[in-house]
Amino acid sequence: MTDLKLELKEKIIEQLNLEDVSVDDIGDSDPLFGEGLGLDSIDALELIVMLDKDYGIKLADPKEGRQIFESVETMATYITQQKGA
Amino acid sequence: MNKVYLSYNNIVSGYGFDTAAAVEGIKKEDACLRQIHDKHLLPNHYCASKVASETLEEAYAQLRPKEAHTHLEKMLLVSLEKTIRASQLELTDRVGLIISTTKGNIDVLEPENPFPKSRAYLGQLGEKIRHFFGFQNEALVLSNACVSGVLAIAIAKRFILQGTYDEVFVVGGDLVTKFILSGFNAFQALSDEPCRPYDKNRSGINIGEVGTSVLVTKKTTHLAEESVVLLGEASCNDANHISGPSRTGEGLYRSIVAALAQSELNAGNIDCISAHGTATLFNDEMEAIAFNRSGLQNTPMNSLKGYFGHTLGASGLLETIIGMHSLHQNTLFASKGFQELGVSEPLNIIKKTTPKPIETFLKTASGFGGCNTAAIFKKVAEK
Amino acid sequence: MMEKYHIESYCRIKDQRISLNGATVFESAETNFLPFIKEAYKTLDTQYPKFFKMDALSKLALIASDLLLKNMTEKNIALVLSNRAASLDTDRRHQQSIEEADHYYPSPAVFVYTLPNICLGEISIKHRLFSENGFFVFEQFRADPLVDYADGLLKMQRAEKVLCGWMDLDNEKYDAFLYVVAKNGIFTHSKKKINQLYQTS
Numbered sequence: 001m002t003d004l005k006l007e008l009k010e011k012i013i014e015q016l017n018l019e020d021v022s023v024d025d026i027g028d029s030d031p032l033f034g035e036g037l038g039l040d041s042i043d044a045l046e047l048i049v050m051l052d053k054d055y056g057i058k059l060a061d062p063k064e065g066r067q068i069f070e071s072v073e074t075m076a077t078y079i080t081q082q083k084g085a
Numbered sequence: 086m087n088k089v090y091l092s093y094n095n096i097v098s099g100y101g102f103d104t105a106a107a108v109e110g111i112k113k114e115d116a117c118l119r120q121i122h123d124k125h126l127l128p129n130h131y132c133a134s135k136v137a138s139e140t141l142e143e144a145y146a147q148l149r150p151k152e153a154h155t156h157l158e159k160m161l162l163v164s165l166e167k168t169i170r171a172s173q174l175e176l177t178d179r180v181g182l183i184i185s186t187t188k189g190n191i192d193v194l195e196p197e198n199p200f201p202k203s204r205a206y207l208g209q210l211g212e213k214i215r216h217f218f219g220f221q222n223e224a225l226v227l228s229n230a231c232v233s234g235v236l237a238i239a240i241a242k243r244f245i246l247q248g249t250y251d252e253v254f255v256v257g258g259d260l261v262t263k264f265i266l267s268g269f270n271a272f273q274a275l276s277d278e279p280c281r282p283y284d285k286n287r288s289g290i291n292i293g294e295v296g297t298s299v300l301v302t303k304k305t306t307h308l309a310e311e312s313v314v315l316l317g318e319a320s321c322n323d324a325n326h327i328s329g330p331s332r333t334g335e336g337l338y339r340s341i342v343a344a345l346a347q348s349e350l351n352a353g354n355i356d357c358i359s360a361h362g363t364a365t366l367f368n369d370e371m372e373a374i375a376f377n378r379s380g381l382q383n384t385p386m387n388s389l390k391g392y393f394g395h396t397l398g399a400s401g402l403l404e405t406i407i408g409m410h411s412l413h414q415n416t417l418f419a420s421k422g423f424q425e426l427g428v429s430e431p432l433n434i435i436k437k438t439t440p441k442p443i444e445t446f447l448k449t450a451s452g453f454g455g456c457n458t459a460a461i462f463k464k465v466a467e468k
Numbered sequence: 469m470m471e472k473y474h475i476e477s478y479c480r481i482k483d484q485r486i487s488l489n490g491a492t493v494f495e496s497a498e499t500n501f502l503p504f505i506k507e508a509y510k511t512l513d514t515q516y517p518k519f520f521k522m523d524a525l526s527k528l529a530l531i532a533s534d535l536l537l538k539n540m541t542e543k544n545i546a547l548v549l550s551n552r553a554a555s556l557d558t559d560r561r562h563q564q565s566i567e568e569a570d571h572y573y574p575s576p577a578v579f580v581y582t583l584p585n586i587c588l589g590e591i592s593i594k595h596r597l598f599s600e601n602g603f604f605v606f607e608q609f610r611a612d613p614l615v616d617y618a619d620g621l622l623k624m625q626r627a628e629k630v631l632c633g634w635m636d637l638d639n640e641k642y643d644a645f646l647y648v649v650a651k652n653g654i655f656t657h658s659k660k661k662i663n664q665l666y667q668t669s
Contacts (some may be wrong), residue, residue: 016577019520041329045272045576053573062273128572187583189554194563207554208607225613226605228554229585240602240617247620249613264559267566268579319626320600322547322592328580339598453580454589456601 004076012072015050016043028073036071044069057082089242090302090465092309093171094406097164097296098393099134102144107393108410111418112438116392118279118291127266130277134293134394135261136160150217155190155200157260158213160296165256168298169218173307174252178221181250184211185227185237185257187398192262214256222250231361231452232320233257234297234401235460239318241301256298257399265292265397272328274365280395282362282388282420283369283434285427290363293394297403311413313462316445317347323455330367334375336457337449341379344447344459352380355461356443357417357435359408361450362388363395364422368451373428381447382431391421401450401458408446412464415442473622474653475661476629479535480669481528481644486512487669488535489654501640505531516594521577523558525637529587530594532644533631537595545648546600546627547588548617553638554584554605587635600626609634609645611662618649619657634666645669 009023012032016039030036033044047069051057057079059065068078095103099117100110110117117134138156145159148166161184174180186207193204203209211224227237234257241253259265269275269290276289301315302308321343323336331337345351358381360372376382389404396403411418419438426432444464451457479488486494486508494511498504505527509519514534519527529549537545558581565574580586585603592601600621604613618630633646645666655661 017520019517040326042327042577042580048273049271049573049575128569188559191559194559196567205556205559206552206607207605208552211605212607223606223610227602228583228605229588229601229603230583236602243620243624244613244616246624247616249616263566264563264582267572267574268562268576268582271574271576271579320602321598322589322601324592324596324598326593327586327589328576336598452585453583454585454601455592456585456589 001076005072008072008075016046026072029071032069032071055079087246089245089315090308090312092300092302092312093168094299095164095167096406097136097160099136102163104406111392114419114421114438116279116421118394126263131266131275132277132279132291133261136294157190157258161214161256161258162217164296164298168300172300176220179251181222181244181253182215182220182224183227183237183241183253183255184224185233185398185402187228187230187233187259191264192260230454230456231397232401232450232456232458233398235405235448235450235458236320239460242315245303252302254300257402258296259397259399261292261294279422280364280390281422282364282390283428284423285425287364287427289365291394293396295396295399295403297399299406311409312465313409314465316461316463317344318460319343320458325455328453330371334371336455337375337451338378340457340459344461348461354445355384355447356445358384358386358447359404360386360388362390364390370428373430373432377430383433385417385433385435387418387420387435405448408448412443412446415440417441473619473649473657475655475657476648476650476653477536478647478665479532481532501642522590523581526587526590528637528642528644529635530590532646533591536646536648542628543597544599544628545597546621546630547591548602548630548632549635550604550606551634551636553636555582557637558582609666611659615659615662
């Protein structure tokens with residue numbers, strides 16, 4: 001789980017082109033959208049692609065994304081659940 | 086007076102190869118959208134309107150072309166030839182050519198496409214069209230997302246008022262391609278059913294393809310009977326987000342206000358609205374807010390996307406031409422796919438095609454990059 | 469009487485060099501576009517984190533327009549850009565992502581930039597401009613339509629100023645030539661002068 005969270009942080013920084021942000025700047029439960037990292041609607045769509053491409057998980061309903069992408073913590077929990085299922 | 090008119094016009098669409106065929110289809114409330122399952126174009130089902138290659142080929146062959154043209158070029162050539170012929174205009178150095186497209190011949194980037202990849206340069210597309218008819222002026226290609234079609238008409242007017250041209254042929258077109266479908270699908274915006282603008286149960290957009298053209302002129306002699314005068318037009322950016330529509334409808338609202346002021350009209354003088362209505366949640370909601378801010382919530386309004394789908398760079402031009410015919414036939418066309426209002430503010434969506442004396446209409450469009458355009462047209466008084 | 473408009477300021481980004489009103493403001497040994505424009509962003513102190521999310525054409529347009537708009541208070545500025553390649557540089561990236569069936573991952577963040585006018589949106593957002601936008605595509609730089617169109621916008625009072633020019637980026641080849649047309653300025657706004665500045669700046 002800890003490895004997965006670190007991996008997610010690295011991927012988020014790289015794929016969403018977050019310049020001058022390091023993995024240490026992102027807390028496990030920090031909100032990714034709004035106040036936190038300030039991601040926007042295109043980033044949310046990009047995270048859906050990332051789930052598919054890197055973890056083989058297709059979101060049936062994109063609206064689910066809102067809860068899943070709340071933080072690195074919620075993303076890691078979701079991926080672990082899906083993988084285990 | 087510095088008046089500019091929209092006159093002869095043509096629509097090459099899934100309905101047929103002239104404007105009358107499209108207008109007839111709309112009057113019957115018949116959509117030309119079809120559900121398609123073609124794994125080559127998109128892994129999942131989708132719904133689109135297309136111009137059939139076989140029939141287009143026949144119409145194109147009649148033009149006796151001396152070189153090969155792409156599917157898009159064929160649509161544009163067939164459409165523009167009919168408009169030029171109807172206008173009986175000689176293509177002198179006072180006649181301009183504006184081409185409205187978002188992606189042009191983007192399908193030539195596909196590995197199996199027989200045309201050279203250089204054909205994807207929009208300037209080449211412009212040159213192919215110019216050369217075919219022998220326009221003396223170079224083509225101006227406008228690529229301004231989904232407002233291109235209506236902005237191209239506005240730009241034609243401005244060049245005429247500036248004295249650059251006396252007449253301008255505006256031609257617009259875009260294709261249903263793997264490129265476009267994959268992109269809108271990645272945006273989670275595509276519907277696999279016929280789209281339902283402003284409806285509570287809408288599920289996203291459909292893509293459509295048309296080739297369409299119109300003559301914009303300052304001359305009042307030999308106008309088409311459905312001609313309209315372009316009273317006012319304006320284009321404003323949201324300055325908010327490159328893909329998300331503004332939550333306050335800022336750019337669209339400002340465009341409408343400026344177009345009204347230029348037309349010396351107020352909201353009460355607008356008889357009907359041909360809106361953008363893509364059937365995505367965020368677009369429809371943004372428009373509802375902008376129309377309410379403009380005091381247009383009670384004006385009869387439609388989106389024509391339920392007939393043709395979203396025809397991208399051609400849509401504003403296509404929908405303006407349908408609007409001209411709506412005025413000429415004194416008929417409000419139903420907003421196909423609409424049953425129950427699904428936006429947070431009131432709108433008067435036309436549910437059923439109905440006869441009504443109408444003189445003016447407002448055309449609006451909005452697109453990626455935060456762009457918005459509004460244009461107001463009035464029927465030319467009967468002589 | 470015809471009012472004469474003027475060129476208030478102009479800038480150029482080409483061949484590893486950025487100039488403003490003819491004077492070099494940044495030069496680099498970097499031959500690749502992305503590291504070059506990033507270095508320019510840092511050196512010119514642009515301070516706009518969204519820059520890093522943009523495609524190459526928008527990065528070029530943002531840096532060029534910032535030079536001219538940075539200290540401008542007038543907000544009623546129309547944007548009229550033109551180029552040869554439209555958004556083809558990014559179009560090719562999107563095309564690549566959909567070419568192979570077993571590696572089909574179209575990216576929304578790439579697709580959104582497959583329209584040339586997105587860079588006008590980026591400029592409008594950064595400088596809070598709710599104004600008129602237009603993006604033309606030509607086979608090569610053409611001063612004539614730009615000059616006629618900008619004069620028309622000013623004469624019809626569609627804007628107080630027009631940010632106009634050429635913004636081309638295609639397979640590592642970049643060329644930005646931007647200028648502001650206004651009532652007052654350093655040169656008379658004419659086709660001849662625009663052509664001359666494009667050839668020599």
